[in-house]
Amino acid sequence: MTVRSDVSLSRPRSKLQLALGREANLGDLAFRRITALFAGAMIVLLVWMAVEMAMASKLSFAAFGLGFITSTDWDPVREQFGGLPFVFGTIVSSLVALLIAVPISLGIAIYLSELAHPRLRTPMGFLVELLAAVPSVVYGLWGVFALAPWLRETVEPLLAKTLGFLPFFQGPQRGFGMLAGGIILAIMITPTISSVSREVMRAVPAALREGAIGLGATRWEVVRVAVLPYAKSGLVGATILGLGRALGETMAITMVIGNRAEISASLFAPSYTMASVIANEFTEATGQLYLSALAEVGLLLFAVTVVLNIFARLLVWRVGKLPEGGQL
Amino acid sequence: MFFGRRELLVLAAGFSLACSKSAPAEADKASPNAAPVSSQAAPVALNGAGATFPNPLYSKWNAEYNKQFPNIRINYQSIGSGGGIRQIIAGTVDFGATDAPMKDDESKQAPGKLFHIPTTIGAVVLTYNVPELTSALKLSPEVLADIYLGKIKKWNDPKIVADNADAKLPAKDIGISYRTDGSGTTNVFTDYLSAVSPEWKDKVGAGKSVKWPAGLGAKGNEGVTGQVKTTPYTIGYTERAYATQNQLPMAELKNKAGKFIAPTTAAMSAAAEGVEMPPELYVSLVNSAAEAAYPITGYTYLLVYADAKDPAKGEAIAKYLWWGLHDGQKFAEGLDYAPLPTKVVALVESRLKELSASGKKLL
Numbered sequence: 117m118t119v120r121s122d123v124s125l126s127r128p129r130s131k132l133q134l135a136l137g138r139e140a141n142l143g144d145l146a147f148r149r150i151t152a153l154f155a156g157a158m159i160v161l162l163v164w165m166a167v168e169m170a171m172a173s174k175l176s177f178a179a180f181g182l183g184f185i186t187s188t189d190w191d192p193v194r195e196q197f198g199g200l201p202f203v204f205g206t207i208v209s210s211l212v213a214l215l216i217a218v219p220i221s222l223g224i225a226i227y228l229s230e231l232a233h234p235r236l237r238t239p240m241g242f243l244v245e246l247l248a249a250v251p252s253v254v255y256g257l258w259g260v261f262a263l264a265p266w267l268r269e270t271v272e273p274l275l276a277k278t279l280g281f282l283p284f285f286q287g288p289q290r291g292f293g294m295l296a297g298g299i300i301l302a303i304m305i306t307p308t309i310s311s312v313s314r315e316v317m318r319a320v321p322a323a324l325r326e327g328a329i330g331l332g333a334t335r336w337e338v339v340r341v342a343v344l345p346y347a348k349s350g351l352v353g354a355t356i357l358g359l360g361r362a363l364g365e366t367m368a369i370t371m372v373i374g375n376r377a378e379i380s381a382s383l384f385a386p387s388y389t390m391a392s393v394i395a396n397e398f399t400e401a402t403g404q405l406y407l408s409a410l411a412e413v414g415l416l417l418f419a420v421t422v423v424l425n426i427f428a429r430l431l432v433w434r435v436g437k438l439p440e441g442g443q444l
Numbered sequence: 445m446f447f448g449r450r451e452l453l454v455l456a457a458g459f460s461l462a463c464s465k466s467a468p469a470e471a472d473k474a475s476p477n478a479a480p481v482s483s484q485a486a487p488v489a490l491n492g493a494g495a496t497f498p499n500p501l502y503s504k505w506n507a508e509y510n511k512q513f514p515n516i517r518i519n520y521q522s523i524g525s526g527g528g529i530r531q532i533i534a535g536t537v538d539f540g541a542t543d544a545p546m547k548d549d550e551s552k553q554a555p556g557k558l559f560h561i562p563t564t565i566g567a568v569v570l571t572y573n574v575p576e577l578t579s580a581l582k583l584s585p586e587v588l589a590d591i592y593l594g595k596i597k598k599w600n601d602p603k604i605v606a607d608n609a610d611a612k613l614p615a616k617d618i619g620i621s622y623r624t625d626g627s628g629t630t631n632v633f634t635d636y637l638s639a640v641s642p643e644w645k646d647k648v649g650a651g652k653s654v655k656w657p658a659g660l661g662a663k664g665n666e667g668v669t670g671q672v673k674t675t676p677y678t679i680g681y682t683e684r685a686y687a688t689q690n691q692l693p694m695a696e697l698k699n700k701a702g703k704f705i706a707p708t709t710a711a712m713s714a715a716a717e718g719v720e721m722p723p724e725l726y727v728s729l730v731n732s733a734a735e736a737a738y739p740i741t742g743y744t745y746l747l748v749y750a751d752a753k754d755p756a757k758g759e760a761i762a763k764y765l766w767w768g769l770h771d772g773q774k775f776a777e778g779l780d781y782a783p784l785p786t787k788v789v790a791l792v793e794s795r796l797k798e799l800s801a802s803g804k805k806l807l
Contacts, residue, residue, distance in 0.1 A: 192626075193649035260662075260670035268675065290619060291675060292660050371670075375624035375661025386660050392624075396663060399524030400626025400652040402550060 166418060173412035175404055184412055190377040192397070197409035199416050201377040205294070205387035206420060209369060210362040212298025212383065217306045218355055224306070225313035230339055241314060248307035256371030259300045264291035264372055267299075272384055283381040290374070295383040297373035301365055305358035312357060316350030317343050349436040356428040363421050366391040390417040486515065488760040493521040494528020494541030497628045497683055498744045501564055502541070504775045505768055512767075516760050525628055525652065532558065532747045538757055540747035543628025544652060545726035557750040559795060560726040561765055562743040563772075565716050565782040567684040568633045569707045569740070570695040573672050574599060576614050577693075580706065582607040584698040585731070585739070589641030591618055591679065593648075594658030599677060607698070614677070620659025621671040621680030626652040629665070629683045632742040636730035640739075681740075684712075685780035699739045700731050711738035712782035721788050725795055741782075751800050758801035765796055766807060 176184060180197060187198020228241050268291030275285040324342040333341055344351070366389075374386020375396065390413050401407050492502070499522035506518040523531075525542035532540030533554045545560055570588070572581055583591075587603050590596040596603060600613045623630045631652045638645040648654050662668045665686040672680040672692075679695075684707050687694055696704040705711050718734025721727055729741040746765065752758025769792050773783040784792070799806045 189655075191655040192653045193651040193655065257670075260667065261674055264671075265674045288617070290660060292662075292671065370624070370663050371667055375663070376656070376659075388661075396625040396661075397653050398526075398626075400526040400628075402526045402529055402544075402547060402652070404549075 166415070169411050169415040169418060173408050173415050175408035176412040177408075179405060180409075184409070185416070188377065188379060190393075192401070192406055195403065195405050197405070197412075199390070199409075199413050201379050202388055202390040202393050202413055203416060203420060204379050205297075205373065206363060206389040206391070206417065209294060209297045209301055209373065209387065209389060210359060212294065213301030213305055213362045214355065214359060216299060216302035217309055217358060220302070221306050221309035221313055221354070221358070222351070224310040225317055226339055226343075228310075229314045229317040230343065231335065241311065244307050245311050246307075247303070248311070252304065252365060252368040253371075255300055255304055256368040259296060259368060259372035263299060264296050267291045267296055271295075276384075284383045287380070287382040287384045289384050290386075292372055292374040292386060293382075293384050294373065294380075294387045297369045297387065297389070298383070300368050300372050301362045304365060304368060305361050308361055309354045309358040312354035313347075313351050316347045316354065319350070320346045349432050352428070352432045352435050356425065356432070359424065359428065360421070363417070363424065364391055365389075366395045370396060390414070390420070486756065488516050488756055490516065490518045490538045490757060490760055490764065491521075491536075492518065492528075492539040492541060492746070493523050493531045493537045494747070495525045495543045495628055495744055496522040497543050497566055498541065498564055498781070500685065500779045501772075501776060501781055504779060505772045508772075508775070509764060509767060513763075516764065518764065524626065526626060528747065532749075538748075539761055541745065542747060543742065543744045544631045545724075545745065546747070554749075558747050559750050559799070560724065560745040561748060561769075561792060561795065562721075562725055562745050562784060562788060563768060564776050564784065565712050565729070565741060565743055566632075566780075567707045567712045567715075567738055567741045567782075568629050568636070568681050569684045569687045569692075570679060570681050570697070571669065571672055571687050571692040572679040572695060573676050573693075574614070575676060576612050577608075579611065580693065581611075581695040582698070582704050583695050585636075585640035588697070589637050589644045592620060592622075592637060592656070592658065593641075593644060594620070607704075616677040619671075619675050619678030620656075621662055621668045621675075621678055622656050622659050623664070623668055623681070624653075624661030625663050627664075628652065628742070628744065629681070630654065632730065632740060633681050635728055635742070636740045639728070639731040688780050697739050699737050700733045701735045701737070703735065705736065705738045707738045707740075709777050709780070709782040711736055712741045713785060715739070715741040716743070716782070716785050716788065721791055725791060748799065750798065751803065752806070753801075755801035755804070755806075758799065759806050762796060762799045762806040765799075766793075769793065769796065 176197060180187065184197065184199050185203070186200055187196075188200050189196045189198045190201065191197075224244060228237055228244075232240060268289055272285075272289035272291070272295070276289065279285045320343050324346060325338050328338045328342040369389055370392035373388065373392065375388050375392060376386040377388050377393070378386065380387070394410055394414055394417075398407075398410050401410055499520065502520045502522075506520055510517060520541070525544060528537075528540035528542050529546055529550055531537045533550065535555065543566075546558065551558060570581075570583060574581065583604075584607055587596060587607065590603065597618060598615055599618055600615045605613055631650065634644075634648065634650040634654050637648070638650040648657060660671060662671045662680070665682040668680040668682050669686065669690060669692060672678045682692070684694075694707055696706045699705050714734045715729050715732035715737035718732040718737050719727055719729050726743065726745060729743060731739050732741065748761055748765070752761065769784070769789055773789075776783045797805070797807050
């Protein structure tokens with residue numbers, strides 16, 4: 117055996133390998149080039165998409181200019197197009213979703229990483245992640261047949277009775293609307309946020325937890341003092357992932373949000389998102405201006421996503437620079 | 445490393461060999477079939493795309509036609525009327541399909557003259573969820589328009605009660621549901637509302653997507669049905685096939701002759717009988733004057749170039765359309781569409797005889 121392996125090690129190298137010196141160089145070079153190509157391809161794709169959409173929306177931009185962003189009138193029959201209600205609907209529904217999903221996801225992550233019995237951790241974590249694999253049309257159907265009636269009959273009357281003095285909880289209660297959209301999105305992004313958060317928390321060094329326990333910290337104090345401060349930039353990152361999914365979600369939210377191009381302070385009122393209007397109207401859109409206006413909505417969605425992501429990146433960066441300790 | 449470099453090289457060489465070998469082999473196989481275009485046995489694949497509304501009928505047609513003529517294969521993609529029009533203009537499909545006739549500026553973009561070929565008749569029905577109602581809801585056109593304009597807000601509004609004297613209508617708010625995705629169904633429905641209500645025509649108009657004055661939007665027939673089913677006191681519209689297959693309650697509508705008519709296939713055919721078909725072979729059927737007509741009815745069309753580029757395909761399309769016009773009509777009723785009236789069949793026949801390829805008549 118030893119003899120044979122010696123033979124294979126001393127096998128003469130090819131001319132190319134000799135010319136390049138060490139064998140590893142060629143592989144490294146190829147690896148580097150190929151991965152650079154992949155990374156570059158994504159950037160090219162991104163720029164290409166932006167340029168294509170900008171070209172497609174030229175007609176609409178020429179007709180409405182900046183008024184497209186400030187106008188609330190979306191009337192395909194009269195060919196008057198304004199995208200503000202969709203921008204509003206997309207941003208507000210995503211924020212409502214984050215407002216609901218982030219605390220719940222953090223709770224799930226803390227429980228699974230810090231508190232749950234080790235034998236429960238894996239199956240429960242698996243079940244939560246399974247939710248991320250449910251197709252969005254299934255969430256949508258559940259929204260139509262279960263969530264919306266429940267909101268209409270139970271949740272919305274209760275909110276109106278207790279918090280009805282706020283403008284967010286006024287007006288007719290129909291079940292379908294911004295609230296239903298936000299809740300559906302929240303359910304859809306919870307698995308993403310919670311599973312990433314859990315991994316981030318698992319990565320907190322045990323020494324930090326032990327130190328906190330050594331100082332006499334309770335379970336909750338360990339989480340607050342040792343785990344959360346160390347994990348915070350990862351947690352913000354998890355939230356951004358969730359936000360990304362919420363912004364781009366189309367099918368489930370269009371089934372429950374009510375699809376009216378209106379801006380209302382009330383969460384009971386119907387709304388409309390950018391992704392939904394494109395998905396709903398593009399297939400049957402006829403006429404150059406109409407198609408162009410839909411392309412401009414796509415461009416707006418692109419812009420909103422980029423701006424929110426930059427904002428979120430800055431947030432991660434800021435949070436990352438904060439001191440990592442906590443206070444008891 | 446899973447593979448050594450040498451193995452990778454061998455794999456890559458083998459792969460490229462396999463590719464370069466198979467390409468000419470396929471070409472060899474294809475060429476004898478492609479050459480004799482005029483031969484009866486030559487298989488032809490036709491691609492069509494467009495309206496979703498007649499998709500069940502076209503799927504049935506394509507399957508039946510393929511059974512009778514195994515060498516003709518027809519693929520139909522129900523991507524929506526707008527997509528169908530765009531693709532036939534771009535020439536990426538052999539025929540398009542649409543529920544609403546092409547607009548003039550669309551026809552101008554096409555490289556050649558396009559014929560509209562009416563294939564079948566569909567209807568849009570009003571479905572509702574009013575637990576108190578035991579018999580079919582009756583609606584007059586003005587009332588329906590006012591409901592969708594948001595002017596009639598309660599089920600016990602005197603205007604609704606007037607048409608439903610023996611029904612017990614509750615003092616509940618009317619929920620309104622509409623299709624939010626662009627659709628031929630919405631086009632026919634808003635076309636009807638524009639025909640019967642000057643205010644609707646003025647404020648909203650007709651189209652596949654419109655700016656709805658009131659109500660909630662739902663995606664697809666199933667979305668509207670979902671909203672209506674789960675929300676008591678809601679009214680919505682869907683295509684008739686969807687409503688009958690799901691056994692939804694359907695309102696009777698007062699037609700132009702003043703009669704309340706349920707949406708039956710007979711009433712749809714009657715609507716088509718009552719409207720003169722103009723030479724361009726497309727016309728709105730809504731608010732037909734015929735005595736027995738159901739008022740929210742419409743044709744759906746296939747779009748084909750008058751002069752085909754490819755004679756083999758042109759001939760296949762012409763024969764397929766001829767078959768659909770005659771043999772195909774018997775499948776309509778079972779799928780909740782109404783067959784074309786005989787007058788219209790005769791008109792379409794003469795139009796199909798005008799189809800040509802490079803100037804040569806095909807039928």
